Amino acid sequence: MPIFATEIYDLKFTLQHTDPQSKARAASLQTDHGTIETPIFMPVGTVASVKGVHQRELREEVNPDIILANTYHLYLRPKTDILEKAGGLHKFMGWDRNILTDSGGYQVYSLSANRKIKEEGVKFKSHIDGSYHVFTPENVMEIQRTIGADIIMAFDECTPYPCDYKYAKRSMHMTHRWLDRCIAHLEKVPPKYGFDQTFFPIVQGSTYKDLRLQSAEYIANSGCEGNAIGGLSVGEPAEEMYAMTEVVCGVLPEDKPRYLMGVGTPINILENIALGIDMFDCVMPTRNARNGMLFTAEGTINIKNKKWEDDFSPLDPAGTTFVDHEYSKAYLRHLFAANEYLGKQIATIHNLGFYMWLVREARKHILAGDFASWKNQMVRNMDKRL
Known part of the structure; x- marks a missing residue:
């Protein structure tokens, strides 16, 4: 069995073993904040807190290698200036292990009644005080630099389910254009806190096989350090989720981590591990x-x-x-x-x-x-x- 090791900046991904009767993988990712052994589940700490759990309990009892926080929520409060004064999210919340930040694309999707999507970006209304804000691929990269997570996500549009083919295709192409803008801007804005950040783009395409294939190829060709699959676990039947995951995993490179966003039940996790997924998060x-x-x-x-x-x-x-x-x-x-x-x-x-x-x-x-x-x-x- 081949062992892949890909090193880009500070990220090292090592694929250690693949199950002989499925596509399940055991691997590890190395960042400046430690090793992440996969498959891994990331507890969700949306606003710099895994709800109801002290960081000490999280470290000593749950013991995850990585947790997830959210750009949209942290941008609104405590706001990026507070996080920067604290020296980044790790220091602000007292967490010395890995953190991944979702870019806010899913939260913007969930605000369907209070947002407007254009090519430039998304104008949305805060769920906290009704104020208006704009997210673009460029400023979301800057926000994530200021938050300071170890793994940061591309800004994308998460399509709803069900979603008609024409809309899904148009949205997918815009997500790809936004990805190009994210990558270009990251090159202009260096990390702030003395450690590198790993960047993952996101495959979209709703539940349409041809769109998922096309998007997976585009994302694979972007050459980023890892890859994610978005737009699933939004109401579609589990069978469709598994079908789309299988299609995408058949295209995404074996020598990079694969992250299925927002999934799911324990059974969902096991079935998607069997299809080749390495990373999960879910509330x-x-x-x-x-x-x-x-x-x-x-x-x-x-x-x-x-x-x-x-x-x-x-x-x-x-x-x-x-x-x-x-x-x-x-x-x-x-x-x-x-x-x-x-x-x-x-x-x-x-x-x-x-x-x-x-x-x-x-x-x-x-x-x-x-x-x-x-x-x-x-x-x-x-x-x-x-």
Whole structure:
């Protein structure tokens, strides 16, 4: 099996093993803030905080190599001047590991009633105070330089689902033109805090195979350090997500990391790992935790159900975090019934710990050569409601 090593600026990507019965990969990325072992799930810390979790708990219990923050939200608050005065996002939030920033394209997409897209960029209305702002490929690169994440994303348009072919094609071509502008501007604006930043472009094309192929080829030919797939997990059936991922992974180079944005459920993650994806992020583990939904290797628990009222067994005997063993199902159900915020914190730490366990266990099985059979059994298990 070939081992690829690509080094551009400070990024080194090493592909260590591919599962013999699928396209699942075990690899590593090296940046100035440390090694990222893949497959990896990135907890979402939208506004410089993974909701309800102290950075110490995040480091010691969840233990991710990288987390995600968001350009749109950080631009609006605390604003880039505060981040620059702090010395960048790492110092501002007390996080010394890797950070990736989404460029804000998805957030602008979600503000469909309060934004206007033109070739120059996007004019949008702040969800906080109603003020108007403009994002362009150029100023979004400058904002991400000031935020100072290790991996920064191209500014793109995320198309909705469903989306007609004509609109998807027009949007894709504009995303490609915006990419060219991003790359040109990055060459003019150096990093600010003494470490390099890695830049990922984004494949678009909705659920149209020919557009996805065309976009993947354009992105692959851009020669960037890694590549991302956007515009999925926006309401399309899982089968269409998998089909588009497979098409794109067939084009994107093997010697660079592949990031599937905004995905997803534990089953989605495993199925997309099998198709060749290396990196994931999603709000699902934290958002669902706050609503009382716990993911486990044996299925999903709705902790609010009365059946857990007198279940004094550990939250998850197979869990990897302290909350799984120090608290019972009955106690966590009580906290939710009493609307005590500690319940949401416990559930959040559990879910993030489970997601991290899942991708790291996947990595072990890829290296061992039995990922495909393990994945199929895990999917059957996790499809249950406990």
